[in-house]
Amino acid sequence: xxxxVRRRLLYGGPQRPFYAVKRNSSLxxxxxxxxxxxxxxxxxxxxxxxxxRQAEARLATRLVRAPAMLKCxxxxxxxxxxxxxxxxxxxxxxxLWLDPSEKGLxxxxxxxxxxxxGCVLFSPVFxxxxxxxxxxxxxxxxxxxNLNCKLGMKSILPIFKCLNSLERNVESCKIFTRSDKCKxxxxxxxxxxIKRTHNVCFQESQPLQVIFEKSTCSNTLMIxxxxxxxxxxxxxxxxxxxxxxxTPFNVCIKSSNEESMDLTSSVHxxxxxxxxxxxxxxxxxxxxxxxxxxxxxxxxxxxxATHAPISIHFDFPGKPMALSIDDMLLEANxxxxxxxxxxxxxxxxxxxxxxxxxxxxxxxxxxSKAGKNVTSKALEHISRKAAPKRLCPNETLxxxxxxxxxxxxxxxxxxxxxxxxxxxxxxxxxxxxxSPCLRKTxxxxxxxxxxxxxxxxxxxxxxxxxxxxxxxGFKLQRWYRxxxxxxxxxxxxxxxxRLLSQEETSVQERGKSDxxxxxxxxxxxx
Amino acid sequence: xxxxVLKCCPxxxxxxxxxxxxxxxxxxxxxQTKLALGTLDVLLSKSFLCARAVGVSNMIAKLAKTCxxxxxxxxxxxxxxxxxxxxxxxxxxxLEQENFFSExxxxxxxxxxxxxxxxxxxxxxxxxxxxxxxxxxxKIKLTNKHYPCLTVSIELLSVSSSSRIVTHDIPVKVxxxxxxxxxxxxTVPDSDVSIYLPVLKTMKSVVEKMKNISNHLIIEANLxxxxxxxxxxxxxxxxxxxxxxxxxPLASENASQARNPEQMAEVHIDIRKLLQFLAGQQxxxxxxxxxxxxxxxxxxxxxxxxxxxxxxxxxxx
Numbered sequence: 093x094x095x096x097v098r099r100r101l102l103y104g105g106p107q108r109p110f111y112a113v114k115r116n117s118s119l120x121x122x123x124x125x126x127x128x129x130x131x132x133x134x135x136x137x138x139x140x141x142x143x144x145r146q147a148e149a150r151l152a153t154r155l156v157r158a159p160a161m162l163k164c165x166x167x168x169x170x171x172x173x174x175x176x177x178x179x180x181x182x183x184x185x186x187x188l189w190l191d192p193s194e195k196g197l198x199x200x201x202x203x204x205x206x207x208x209x210g211c212v213l214f215s216p217v218f219x220x221x222x223x224x225x226x227x228x229x230x231x232x233x234x235x236x237x238n239l240n241c242k243l244g245m246k247s248i249l250p251i252f253k254c255l256n257s258l259e260r261n262v263e264s265c266k267i268f269t270r271s272d273k274c275k276x277x278x279x280x281x282x283x284x285x286i287k288r289t290h291n292v293c294f295q296e297s298q299p300l301q302v303i304f305e306k307s308t309c310s311n312t313l314m315i316x317x318x319x320x321x322x323x324x325x326x327x328x329x330x331x332x333x334x335x336x337x338x339t340p341f342n343v344c345i346k347s348s349n350e351e352s353m354d355l356t357s358s359v360h361x362x363x364x365x366x367x368x369x370x371x372x373x374x375x376x377x378x379x380x381x382x383x384x385x386x387x388x389x390x391x392x393x394x395x396x397a398t399h400a401p402i403s404i405h406f407d408f409p410g411k412p413m414a415l416s417i418d419d420m421l422l423e424a425n426x427x428x429x430x431x432x433x434x435x436x437x438x439x440x441x442x443x444x445x446x447x448x449x450x451x452x453x454x455x456x457x458x459x460s461k462a463g464k465n466v467t468s469k470a471l472e473h474i475s476r477k478a479a480p481k482r483l484c485p486n487e488t489l490x491x492x493x494x495x496x497x498x499x500x501x502x503x504x505x506x507x508x509x510x511x512x513x514x515x516x517x518x519x520x521x522x523x524x525x526x527s528p529c530l531r532k533t534x535x536x537x538x539x540x541x542x543x544x545x546x547x548x549x550x551x552x553x554x555x556x557x558x559x560x561x562x563x564x565g566f567k568l569q570r571w572y573r574x575x576x577x578x579x580x581x582x583x584x585x586x587x588x589x590r591l592l593s594q595e596e597t598s599v600q601e602r603g604k605s606d607x608x609x610x611x612x613x614x615x616x617x618x
Numbered sequence: 619x620x621x622x623v624l625k626c627c628p629x630x631x632x633x634x635x636x637x638x639x640x641x642x643x644x645x646x647x648x649x650q651t652k653l654a655l656g657t658l659d660v661l662l663s664k665s666f667l668c669a670r671a672v673g674v675s676n677m678i679a680k681l682a683k684t685c686x687x688x689x690x691x692x693x694x695x696x697x698x699x700x701x702x703x704x705x706x707x708x709x710x711x712x713l714e715q716e717n718f719f720s721e722x723x724x725x726x727x728x729x730x731x732x733x734x735x736x737x738x739x740x741x742x743x744x745x746x747x748x749x750x751x752x753x754x755x756x757k758i759k760l761t762n763k764h765y766p767c768l769t770v771s772i773e774l775l776s777v778s779s780s781s782r783i784v785t786h787d788i789p790v791k792v793x794x795x796x797x798x799x800x801x802x803x804x805t806v807p808d809s810d811v812s813i814y815l816p817v818l819k820t821m822k823s824v825v826e827k828m829k830n831i832s833n834h835l836i837i838e839a840n841l842x843x844x845x846x847x848x849x850x851x852x853x854x855x856x857x858x859x860x861x862x863x864x865x866x867p868l869a870s871e872n873a874s875q876a877r878n879p880e881q882m883a884e885v886h887i888d889i890r891k892l893l894q895f896l897a898g899q900q901x902x903x904x905x906x907x908x909x910x911x912x913x914x915x916x917x918x919x920x921x922x923x924x925x926x927x928x929x930x931x932x933x934x935x
Contacts, residue, residue, distance in 0.1 A: 357789060359746060359786055361787070362786075363784045364783045
């Protein structure tokens with residue numbers, strides 16, 4: 093077999109299909125048949141000259157999307173700031189969106205009752221290296237979709253836990269992800285040559301953005317974070333809400349008094365701060381706003397790392413307020429809802445105005461699943477991980493041009509195919525098995541299992557892009573046919589040789605006794 | 619008198635502050651409230667006093683969750699004598715107001731009973747005073763804003779010229795006079811053995827580890843300066859011996875002669891109560907004495923500079 097491989101390569105030129113055909117012609121006996129085949133091949137119009145261009149065109153239609161990706165790297169000191177941003181956002185909610193754009197990498201978080209929103213935007217200058225791309229679908233409608241990556245805070249927060257030790261040990265950090273892979277890879281290159289890699293699975297989800305114009309607020313204060321931190325010490329963790337009362341002469345931060353609270357048990361604290369302590373003090377309206385304490389603490393955690401002053405933008409009670417930090421390298425915005433000042437004392441704060449850019453990526457994804465069985469489609473919809481593009485496997489025989497892009501010799505491919513044919517049938521069996529399981533409540537385990545199979549499926553799918561399965565089957569059949577022909581031929585040949593050797597020995601034996609009678613016998617056998 | 623209706627009258631205080639000079643000032647009684655519970659106005663003007671007040675409140679917070687604050691013209695007491703709730707332990711902490719406050723004004727319910735008894739959550743006070751760690755001045759007032767509360771007003775130094783004022787309103791409960799008799803200074807019992815305590819940190823770490831083994835601890839000491847902490851279980855028996863501790867001079871000579879110096883006086887106590895007591899001690903006290911009444915009670919008498927603390931742990935029944 094190895095000899096045959098070498099012979100194949102000797103032919104040179106672009107990888108020709110139907111090596112079996114070539115080999116047959118080299119054997120000499122079946123040259124005519126092989127010749128006929130190649131001619132008929134040419135008849136179908138697959139001229140060598142046009143083969144390449146057609147291949148490209150076919151590839152383009154088949155290639156549904158180049159995945160959206162993000163790749164960024166930062167140094168040790170920036171890791172601390174990044175980690176603090178994540179810790180601050182963890183106070184807002186349990187989910188974090190990674191949203192790359194040309195402005196930089198944005199980390200977004202919204203809490204479940206939509207009363208707090210946090211966004212930290214790191215400009216490209218913050219990173220040592222920053223690359224991102226959107227996914228472009230080359231279909232009839234060109235849609236561009238971003239990397240919609242939603243991470244669970246529980247998975248990413250422990251990675252950035254001990255920030256002081258991270259700052260000391262980590263020399264650089266790389267974060268990269270692609271939308272067709274199911275995970276974000278975070279690598280820490282630490283001292284002494286230690287490399288730590290974290291793979292965090294993400295969900296595909298559209299990040300939310302808040303519409304809030306800071307410039308329209310009538311009251312703006314800019315203050316050093318240290319002052320606010322001292323104020324925060326006053327308040328106990330049992331107190332949920334903080335009231336900020338402003339007049340043109342002073343600012344008062346106090347614990348909020350709610351009638352529902354047990355007045356006799358809690359301490360009421362107040363802190364008066366004069367206008368001198370603010371870097372910027374502009375009060376248009378005398379107001380008192382009440383907002384949640386937790387997010388303010390989160391913001392302060394972050395501000396410790398950046399040493400930049402915090403700006404507070406607010407208006408009348410009920411309108412959301414913004415806490416923001418504006419630096420050269422990053423911009424952080426925490427937008428909190430405030431208690432509305434109604435006579436009925438509404439307990440739920442007004443929710444923020446959120447916008448969600450709805451892309452049609454989900455719909456498009458569902459359309460591309462033609463040719464797969466229905467159960468698998470249902471599974472893909474339910475599974476949390478977004479399934480990447482699947483190709484229509486019903487490729488016709490004529491798509492041989494794809495083979496030209498294959499680097500590996502057909503022998504290897506074929507062996508791979510042999511391995512894949514049973515595997516794909518196994519896969520389908522698994523899918524069939526998994527679908528009834530989904531009706532049970534144990535979805536997590538099944539998702540996990542499916543994700544594993546889907547991982548290997550991804551790889552198989554990428555190979556399928558180049559070798560559609562039906563065509564592979566056809567090739568396999570031809571190879572077997574040729575091989576069996578060769579085998580038969582060889583078998584006959586060995587039999588012939590054996591007989592010859594037997595005859596020879598007998599001739600030799602008889603040669604001592606007889607003469608030419610044996611020659612006739614030999615001729616008959618040959 | 620007993621169930622006083624608290625009228626809400628504005629508290630108007632103007633205090634002559636010459637804090638820059640740091641001199642003690644006599645302040646006129648400017649508080650005009652019709653509270654039937656008395657008035658209180660104290661001012662701590664020196665920062666180290668503030669820090670010490672913070673330390674005291676921290677210690678009290680660790681020792682007792684809810685305690686009674688007794689205010690009399692010459693001293694302040696933190697009392698814990700709620701037998702049922704605390705499981706029998708009682709505490710008596712005394713501080714001389716002269717050592718702490720640069721200005722002290724108080725007025726009790728009446729001239730005869732010139733005392734105020736307040737019940738408060740000690741943690742609230744310690745947290746409120748935490749901000750006063752580096753304060754320029756600290757003022758404590760008894761006020762009545764919807765409900766009686768102790769208003770702690772802290773003046774903080776800030777980088778800019780304007781000083782920052784922080785106010786805490788700690789809700790308190792006024793204890794009526796009929797319950798005052800329960801809150802008197804406990805009598806120090808005639809102890810069988812009196813011994814100086816070893817370094818409290820060492821003792822605390824030992825007791826902490828013993829707590830994991832058993833809840834039942836035996837303290838025994840003798841007049842030879844030996845103190846033992848024992849725990850006994852089915853499987854194991856652990857004893858820690860402290861030697862050469864020294865004994866304070868006894869009051870009565872008869873008792874000392876009658877008693878054999880080697881003989882141990884012991885008490886069985888709950889280890890958690892002892893641990894709570896030891897956990898509250900941050901710094902090493904100036905003086906620490908342990909008095910044991912055989913099988914009855916153990917009495918700790920500590921002196922932290924000028925704050926005296928007495929803690930009683932009864933024997934397990």
